[in-house]
Amino acid sequence: MNVFTTSAEVHAWSIAQKRAGRTVALVPTMGYLHEGHLSLIREARKHCDCVIVSIFVNPTQFAPNEDYDAYPHKEDDDIALCEAEGAAAVFLPNADEMYPRDASTWVEETVLAKGYCGAQRPIHFRGVCTVVAKLFNIAAPDVAVFGQKDFQQVAVIRRMVRDLNFPIEIIRAPIIRDEDGLAKSSRNTYLTADMRKRALSLSRALFAAKAAVDAGERNAAAIEATIRETVTAEGWIPDYVNVIDTETLTPLQEVLPGTSAILLACRCEGIRLIDNILL
């Protein structure tokens, strides 16, 4: 497996793959890889001949009050995991490689990025779009795989890809959960044992909502209220709970099975968790 630290190496490698008739899939990550990321690599391998995983904690998507400096790292383990999953290459740039001191160009999606996590984190998706556009140009993939866990992120990136005509197929891979239901996240490492136990209320609330919809419930307000009660009872404060259209992210009053999802973000003692479920 190749381990690259410069954009030029990655681009040359990708072009060489294509010249040799091989397709390339990109899995962009911020490292501290867990089973969720590994499922993205496996999904990517289904679509393309070779997979490149980028590992870069992108400073431009963190606000000054956020956890950029605290974000967990374990590069050596990450590289070993990528190799074990059959990735062909890993791209591990440093911040100087990705952002010249006088970098001044941004890619911004201005509609889907505004609500939900974007409302709480106003510069977040501008940073995400910019770094993903850069990674797309560097790695020139045929396919890129993102996790459904970051539901809004996938919607924003799909919109960016459509609007800017990136010739790249975006795959949304399912959420991977611990056995007890907690959605896998690098940030779960911040949870104490007690918080983690109470955090199970998020997935429990979403599963119950899905079961209610399967049993005929269509009223979004009722579904959202029940979820709020469930997580609040466990000490998690909802940032937002919304039944939404999966493509436009518009809040819905009525569930439309097949094109609806529930997005959920909660806070507790400075930790913020997100989760979602397709309906």
Next chain:
Amino acid sequence: MNVFTTSAEVHAWSIAQKRAGRTVALVPTMGYLHEGHLSLIREARKHCDCVIVSIFVNPTQFAPNEDYDAYPHKEDDDIALCEAEGAAAVFLPNADEMYPRDASTWVEETVLAKGYCGAQRPIHFRGVCTVVAKLFNIAAPDVAVFGQKDFQQVAVIRRMVRDLNFPIEIIRAPIIRDEDGLAKSSRNTYLTADMRKRALSLSRALFAAKAAVDAGERNAAAIEATIRETVTAEGWIPDYVNVIDTETLTPLQEVLPGTSAILLACRCEGIRLIDNILL
């Protein structure tokens, strides 16, 4: 010569060229082609095996008070001119092909785009960067050629290409002038005979400034004052006159031959002309 109206056709054509081992150059234009544009096609042919010319009057780079609706068109002539210059393809999309109704993604360069024409036209370069990023993804060129006439535009695009890692070489091709010195521009068609005569003061002032620099003048303020006098005497009101660094566009107090230029924009009776000269 191929005449394409859809992005999908252009992309497939470009990929086919590359598969066949041929390099592709893109010349983005807004049509109403003149000798300046044709010189860009000739320059492009020096660098690549096949040249594609895009002809698209991009609505997002015009403010509501600007000349989008009045911008001159002559598509049939343009196509014939491209063919005569040996272009391999022309891309003539309509606005719906380029912008879905709910397009919501922008590419914005936030430093070099701010002064000069950007100060007068606050949304202009955001529209330019966005459409050029789209054209880059659609046509996937190895090289793109832009005219030095739009000096700030080339600097902004070079910065965008660097910042977003587009794998594309940007060529800045020299200004083409009428025999009497007026820089070629599709907007020259707006000039009355009298205004055109008085518009020669722009190039005359720039040539005189260059001669002064060649003779040893280094004082930017003195150079700018002389230019202002020359064009004002002919009824043209300067929007800006600046001796600048060619890469950062920073205004200079002292000319540094080899890395300096003079940027000039003037207005007269609602017509706006720009010109520039390398020092």
